[in-house]
Amino acid sequence: MKAIVCNDWGLPDTLRVEEVPDPVAAPGHVVLDVKAAGVNFPDVLIIQGKYQYKPALPFTPGNEVAGVVRAVGDDVRGFKPGDRVIAFSAHGGFAEQLLAPAAALMPMPEGMDFDTAASITLTYGTSHHAVVDRAALKHGETMLVLGAAGGVGLAAIEIGKALGARVIAAASSDGKLQVCKAHGADVVINYAKEDLREAIKAATGGKGPDVIYDPVGGDYSEPAFRSIAWRGRYLVVGFANGQIPELPLNLALLKGASIVGVFWGEFTKREPKASLAGMQQLLGWLGEGKIRPHISARYALADTPHALNDMAARKVTGKIVIHPHA
Missing domain, CATH: 3.90.180.10 (Medium-chain alcohol dehydrogenases, catalytic domain)
Structure with a gap:
């Protein structure tokens, strides 16, 4: 072969x-x-x-x-x-x-x-583990997705909408953001053109997102984390940017916020029953047209x-x- x-x-x-x-x-x-x-x-x-x-x-x-x-x-x-x-x-x-x-x-x-x-499996499995299991995103909460037009980003948008959340998608071009809107994003931010913190403030009325989904890392992580809501959950999903950010831990203290690691591959090994249950929910949502x-x-x-x-x-x-x- x-x-x-x-x-x-x-x-x-x-x-x-x-x-x-x-x-x-x-x-x-x-x-x-x-x-x-x-x-x-x-x-x-x-x-x-x-x-x-x-x-x-x-x-x-x-x-x-x-x-x-x-x-x-x-x-x-x-x-x-x-x-x-x-x-x-x-x-x-x-x-x-x-x-x-x-x-x-x-x-x-x-x-x-x-x-x-x-x-x-990987993109939706990762995002389900992140959003549903690690962040426990609730109906009516707001989630910000960085790098939102990528595979895990689009999956996170759709999962957030399936849970009844409001989703803000941030990406680097208007073309990518059009794809995000087509997959359910309520608000979009072009962080190549806009000041990310000011755009998040405007999109959340100053409250900040309850959950931040970050598969990118790099320069946008700290301004995003500075914008997080009280008791917010910051999901560390990956570093597509190639740079691992160094988040000041005093920000977590001041916001009562959690920095939450997401490693789906290890999750599937350590908690196979929970992983399978997540995949079954995803396949159900796929059949209902909630994810695509x-x-x-x-x-x-x-x-x-x-x-x-x-x-x-x-x-x-x-x-x-x-x-x-x-």
């Missing part, structure tokens, strides 16, 4: 399409024909050795997959060849086939397409470096996917 292979830590252009042996269905595992694989910002970091999780070289990146079961291990129950499934694996997704633990699979809901199925992944581009397997470069350059809105068999 063909697969994208990372032989050394580096930028996306160092990745190569290689012919590698077909995987074999070991005990407890399933082999899938990959129909679509979601691309996420952590993929850009993993191939550089800059992520919390560092696989052994060489490896194939990509962890968010939708496909069809090709073969199952002898002891696997509940899945059979021909089943359409969603898989979340540590790596291996940017390939024509994937060997994944059976425990990492979910049946695809009836009527769901492969692109949507490959776009629901925005897939802005599709790439062939050979174009995976291009896809990752677009992600690194923050040119992506919503989700992008790889089609290994295109």
